[in-house]
Amino acid sequence: MIGHNYFYHTDLATRNEEKQNSRRRSNFAFHFLKNPASALFCVLILTFTIFAQNVPTPKSVLGFQPTDDRTIADWSQITNYFARLDAKSDKVTVKEIGRSTLGKPLIVAFISSADNIKNLEKLRQINAKLANPATVKDAGELETLIKQGKTVVSISCSIHSNEIVASQMSMNFAYELASATDEGTKEILDNTILLLIPSPNPDGIDIVAEWYRKTLNTKAEGTVPPELYHHYAGHDDNRDWFMMNLKETQAVTRLFWQEWYPEIVYDVHQQGQNSSRFIIPPFFDPANPRVSPVLLREVGLIGYKMAADLQSKNIAGVATNSTYDTWWHGGFRSAPYYHNSIGILSEAASANLMSPVTITEEDLRRNRGVRGLANLFETATNYPDAWRGGVWRPADIANIEMIASRGLLEMAAKFRPRYLRNFYELGKANLTRKESEPQAFIVTAGQPRADTVSRFLEILMWQGIEVHQMTEEGYFAMDARQRGDYHEMPLGSFLIFVNQPQKNNILSLFEKQVYPNRLLANGEAEVPYDVAGWTLPLQMGIEAEAVWATRDLSGFRTTLKKVENINQARAVLNLAPAAQPFAKLPNPLRTNPRVGLYKSYASSMDEGWTRFVLDTFQIPFTSVSDKDVRENNLNYDAIILPADSENTIVKGLSMDRYPTEFAGGITEQGVENLKKYVEAGGKLICFDDSCEMLIKRFELPLKNVLSGLKRSEFYNPGSVVRIDIDKKNALAKGLPGASGAYFSNSSAYEVADESRVRTVAQYAVKDSLLSGWTLGEKYMNGKTALAETDLGKGKIILFAFRPQHRGQSWGTFPFIFNALEK
Numbered sequence: 001m002i003g004h005n006y007f008y009h010t011d012l013a014t015r016n017e018e019k020q021n022s023r024r025r026s027n028f029a030f031h032f033l034k035n036p037a038s039a040l041f042c043v044l045i046l047t048f049t050i051f052a053q054n055v056p057t058p059k060s061v062l063g064f065q066p067t068d069d070r071t072i073a074d075w076s077q078i079t080n081y082f083a084r085l086d087a088k089s090d091k092v093t094v095k096e097i098g099r100s101t102l103g104k105p106l107i108v109a110f111i112s113s114a115d116n117i118k119n120l121e122k123l124r125q126i127n128a129k130l131a132n133p134a135t136v137k138d139a140g141e142l143e144t145l146i147k148q149g150k151t152v153v154s155i156s157c158s159i160h161s162n163e164i165v166a167s168q169m170s171m172n173f174a175y176e177l178a179s180a181t182d183e184g185t186k187e188i189l190d191n192t193i194l195l196l197i198p199s200p201n202p203d204g205i206d207i208v209a210e211w212y213r214k215t216l217n218t219k220a221e222g223t224v225p226p227e228l229y230h231h232y233a234g235h236d237d238n239r240d241w242f243m244m245n246l247k248e249t250q251a252v253t254r255l256f257w258q259e260w261y262p263e264i265v266y267d268v269h270q271q272g273q274n275s276s277r278f279i280i281p282p283f284f285d286p287a288n289p290r291v292s293p294v295l296l297r298e299v300g301l302i303g304y305k306m307a308a309d310l311q312s313k314n315i316a317g318v319a320t321n322s323t324y325d326t327w328w329h330g331g332f333r334s335a336p337y338y339h340n341s342i343g344i345l346s347e348a349a350s351a352n353l354m355s356p357v358t359i360t361e362e363d364l365r366r367n368r369g370v371r372g373l374a375n376l377f378e379t380a381t382n383y384p385d386a387w388r389g390g391v392w393r394p395a396d397i398a399n400i401e402m403i404a405s406r407g408l409l410e411m412a413a414k415f416r417p418r419y420l421r422n423f424y425e426l427g428k429a430n431l432t433r434k435e436s437e438p439q440a441f442i443v444t445a446g447q448p449r450a451d452t453v454s455r456f457l458e459i460l461m462w463q464g465i466e467v468h469q470m471t472e473e474g475y476f477a478m479d480a481r482q483r484g485d486y487h488e489m490p491l492g493s494f495l496i497f498v499n500q501p502q503k504n505n506i507l508s509l510f511e512k513q514v515y516p517n518r519l520l521a522n523g524e525a526e527v528p529y530d531v532a533g534w535t536l537p538l539q540m541g542i543e544a545e546a547v548w549a550t551r552d553l554s555g556f557r558t559t560l561k562k563v564e565n566i567n568q569a570r571a572v573l574n575l576a577p578a579a580q581p582f583a584k585l586p587n588p589l590r591t592n593p594r595v596g597l598y599k600s601y602a603s604s605m606d607e608g609w610t611r612f613v614l615d616t617f618q619i620p621f622t623s624v625s626d627k628d629v630r631e632n633n634l635n636y637d638a639i640i641l642p643a644d645s646e647n648t649i650v651k652g653l654s655m656d657r658y659p660t661e662f663a664g665g666i667t668e669q670g671v672e673n674l675k676k677y678v679e680a681g682g683k684l685i686c687f688d689d690s691c692e693m694l695i696k697r698f699e700l701p702l703k704n705v706l707s708g709l710k711r712s713e714f715y716n717p718g719s720v721v722r723i724d725i726d727k728k729n730a731l732a733k734g735l736p737g738a739s740g741a742y743f744s745n746s747s748a749y750e751v752a753d754e755s756r757v758r759t760v761a762q763y764a765v766k767d768s769l770l771s772g773w774t775l776g777e778k779y780m781n782g783k784t785a786l787a788e789t790d791l792g793k794g795k796i797i798l799f800a801f802r803p804q805h806r807g808q809s810w811g812t813f814p815f816i817f818n819a820l821e822k
């Protein structure tokens with residue numbers, strides 16, 4: 001259940017004891033059998049030697065050296081290697097922290113000195129106290145904690161499974177730490193606890209390994225698999241770190257922010273082939289004002305240590321201050337900023353999965369350049385040693401990642417007290433209120449969608465945010481802070497105080513994001529790394545207001561009770577208890593339509609997230625393949641076309657690289673079949689890009705007014721916008737008159753023939769931006785956001801926005817449900 005459940009630590013302690021006992025037994029046995037007369041001293045020496053010799057090399061277990069050309073270890077081989085390390089090394093203990101979406105074990109390897117491994121639970125408790133400064137009673141205790149504590153570091157590999165090398169490298173890195181006897185390694189192991197995650201997406205490791213093996217020595221060798229490498233999220237598995245949609249996010253978040261509180265989190269990625277060889281911090285602009293300046297500096301410091309280490313080993317092509325920014329929340333390395341931790345990202349240039357590639361100087365010159373790195377041949381402060389092309393192997397990637405990881409651990413060891421103190425101080429400062437910040441946020445009682453409120457609170461609590469419930473009605477001053485606008489808040493409301501150690505997380509999830517208007521010299525919008533806005537209550541359609549002051553403060557606290565677990569909150573919301581965390585929801589449909597969901601081999605994340613929403617709400621559906629569309633197997637009441645370009649849907653994957661069964665898209669015949677399906681009475685529901693294909697091919701009387709606009713005229717990279725809803729339309733059942741909707745480089749329609757097209761929702765006529773960034777808002781204001789049109793006996797429903805964006809926009813899910821009804 002939710003909350004601070006440490007059951008596995010008992011398990012861990014027991015297992016460590018067993019491990020030590022069994023070692024003791026075998027050593028004594030060895031001693032008595034072979035050396036009956038030797039002194040204790042000799043036993044110790046012998047024991048040490050045996051251990052050193054017994055730490056198995058990856059090659060001895062796998063039969064090949066990981067990261068060698070055209071080798072790949074799948075998840076069972078990786079977990080098997082770590083299990084062998086656990087069994088043979090007293091510096092390594094491996095824990096299963098949960099199961100993946102497809103049921104594979106998620107593991108973390110704790111690597112530290114033998115003494116630290118014996119005392120893991122005690123060291124965990126020390127770190128947990130530093131993370132929660134209110135539990136530290138005085139300066140004396142703080143100094144003791146800093147003296148005894150270790151820097152907790154997590155290194156996580158290959159969350160993006162095509163960026164496969166780090167998962168393979170993790171075995172070599174673990175072996176090196178467990179077997180090396182030099183002073184530097186000893187210093188690292190004595191002062192740090194490494195939580196090494198070989199991959200937080202085991203399902204994807206197997207999807208890639210299986211595809212790679214199957215296509216080795218064919219034209220498809222080294223290509224991306226023709227399916228999402230996370231069952232639901234694909235690449236977006238690294239966009240979920242405040243939302244908790246995925247089992248993997250839930251398990252790692254529990255490990256990090258309910259249990260271990262790492263001071264440093266390093267997320268190891270790969271980028272494209274034809275750019276710099278490696279990108280590390282400091283990052284590019286903009287910096288999010290909710291990220292502490294202390295953290296930004298510490299992030300830069302570690303990045304520069306890595307860069308200097310790499311340069312001293314003559315590694316060319318390393319870039320800092322490029323491409324990646326610290327604006328966006330929700331990534332593996334960005335979520336830690338909101339928990340007072342240092343988040344590091346590295347991006348190594350890719351090979352073709354595990355096959356080497358040759359990059360020519362021409363390839364590099366063709367590269368259009370990225371933010372902060374316009375020319376790959378020009379010497380610059382952030383790119384002092386240009387790489388000029390050559391053969392690029394998986395082992396090159398692994399080598400760079402090992403040097404960087406080692407450099408990071410050296411910092412964590414040498415500056416251990418500094419990291420622990422900073423971590424504590426940041427949390428402590430967050431317990432004090434600033435003038436400019438509200439006192440709390442209130443989630444008011446009596447909202448129409450209790451299930452959504454419950455999920456929202458569960459998301460907050462899972463990240464370690466405290467939630468209180470009101471046990472009596474009370475008076476609060478609401479948003480209008482200067483006006484003394486006091487009104488009574490009803491019993492059953494929830495209150496989230498801002499002054500918690502992770503204050504910035506609370507503010508960042510509740511506040512509106514105001515992305516800076518960043519333009520290039522030519523007047524075009526500078527493209528941010530990810531989205532510009534994400535405010536959760538706006539996305540989820542939840543009423544949450546800032547509380548600036550409370551009246552009658554003396555009696556106030558007595559009306560509040562801390563919510564200990566989600567079922568306590570559910571009871572307040574009159575919901576049945578949930579059997580497990582993040583439980584599925586009841587099917588909201590009144591009818592029983594046959595639902596088809598188009599699934600392209602070009603692996604669309606929008607399709608994955610749609611599938612996630614249908615599964616979460618237990619709505620039965622069938623995936624519809626290219627072949628089904630081509631061969632007219634379309635016996636459905638409703639078919640959903642997730643957002644994808646016309647080219648991707650019609651032409652699909654390239655015949656030149658992919659086996660025939662995966663290539664070729666729905667073809668022109670498929671487009672014709674879809675049209676006949678609607679004309680005969682079927683319903684097509686399209687999202688964003690895919691609507692454009694239908695508008696064009698079926699000559700629907702709508703036009704996307706944003707298509708063709710220059711980036712100097714209009715740009716919105718991912719924001720919450722306001723839509724006004726026609727409540728009389730059946731598609732709007734259960735929705736309010738206005739709502740937030742997620743817009744991500746999306747569409748806005750002008751209706752040419754109102755007798756044929758019904759507008760169900762439109763972007764607000766004025767000020768449609770709620771959170772994020774829109775350049776040239778006038779182009780979308782007042783335009784159609786959701787439309788319905790007839791074609792023959794059937795119907796087409798066109799969403800200009802993303803009603804299920806990353807599984808976050810719960811506020812607009814009901815549109816999808818209504819659209820599916822018979």
Ligand SMILES: [Zn+2]
Nearest residue numbers: 160163269270
């Ligand atoms: Zn990546």
